[in-house]
Amino acid sequence: MRIHLVGVGGGHPDQITIQAVEKLRAVDVFLVADKGDGVGDLAQAREEILRRHVPGDPTVIAVPDPARDRAPKDYGTAVLDWHDARARAYEKVLLSLEPDTTVGFLVWGDPALYDSTIRVVERVRDFGTLDVDFDVTPGISSVSMLAASHRIVLNRIGGPIVITTGRALLDDVAAGADNIVVMLDGNLTCRELAGTGSWSIYWGANLGTADEQLVSGPLDECMDEIERVRAQLKAAHGWVMDTYVLRTRA
Numbered sequence: 001m002r003i004h005l006v007g008v009g010g011g012h013p014d015q016i017t018i019q020a021v022e023k024l025r026a027v028d029v030f031l032v033a034d035k036g037d038g039v040g041d042l043a044q045a046r047e048e049i050l051r052r053h054v055p056g057d058p059t060v061i062a063v064p065d066p067a068r069d070r071a072p073k074d075y076g077t078a079v080l081d082w083h084d085a086r087a088r089a090y091e092k093v094l095l096s097l098e099p100d101t102t103v104g105f106l107v108w109g110d111p112a113l114y115d116s117t118i119r120v121v122e123r124v125r126d127f128g129t130l131d132v133d134f135d136v137t138p139g140i141s142s143v144s145m146l147a148a149s150h151r152i153v154l155n156r157i158g159g160p161i162v163i164t165t166g167r168a169l170l171d172d173v174a175a176g177a178d179n180i181v182v183m184l185d186g187n188l189t190c191r192e193l194a195g196t197g198s199w200s201i202y203w204g205a206n207l208g209t210a211d212e213q214l215v216s217g218p219l220d221e222c223m224d225e226i227e228r229v230r231a232q233l234k235a236a237h238g239w240v241m242d243t244y245v246l247r248t249r250a
């Protein structure tokens with residue numbers, strides 16, 4: 001069984017490469033994680049990508065996403081348990097398909113950046129119950145979209161950039177990071193750094209969608225505006241996805 005993991009960008013059907021479209025067109029059956037309520041717009045974005053780029057009526061199987069422990073004692077173990085549960089759910093569906101089926105996963109943004117699909121499919125392969133092989137097609141990540149929308153270069157000349165999560169941000173700052181991309185930060189952890197006069201922010205939400213929102217400037221001055229815009233998007237759509245660059249002010 002061949003599995004294509006295809007990066008499809010962050011929400012806009014134009015933000016997908018020709019290589020990705022060719023992979024999508026070679027797929028017999030798409031598997032999508034069904035995350036339940038509150039992500040209707042995201043499911044619609046996926047449907048629109050298929051409608052625009054895959055002729056006919058592609059077969060899509062929604063696989064109920066296993067519940068995840070959101071307040072675990074040990075974060076790493078909880079994530080691995082969740083990957084395992086997801087892999088078992090996919091394995092069950094894959095076992096019901098013909099062995100020569102080509103299966104596709106639409107992966108948000110780029111599969112190599114804060115996404116579990118590669119690891120989960122590796123697990124399915126390692127269970128040994130299926131003869132599976134997979135390939136990965138890169139996609140435009142939210143980080144690239146953020147930089148393009150703000151018209152910035154991510155690194156400073158010759159300098160490094162740390163890509164991290166809201167959960168790890170304060171530790172990374174304590175370790176000396178001063179030019180940072182932050183993802184997966186539903187709590188806006190950057191609030192903890194406001195008031196110091198030290199940081200600039202380039203924030204973007206729902207990038208690539210009709211409702212894309214951008215705020216940039218000194219963190220101290222932008223924080224209230226970011227919280228307001230974020231709450232507005234969440235109220236309008238039931239979800240919001242945001243990413244930001246934090247860097248020390250010159």
Ligand SMILES: C[S@@+](CC[C@H](N)C(=O)[O-])C[C@H]1O[C@@H](n2cnc3c(N)ncnc32)[C@H](O)[C@@H]1O
Pocket residue numbers: 010011108109110111112113114115140141142143182183184185204205206207208209241242243
């Ligand atoms: C599970 S990660 C997936 C990242 C994805 N693989 C990528 O390459 O962008 C989800 C996080 O990506 C960021 N993200 C994804 N899509 C986004 C978008 N359209 N606008 C802003 N941030 C986005 C947010 O930080 C969100 O919490």
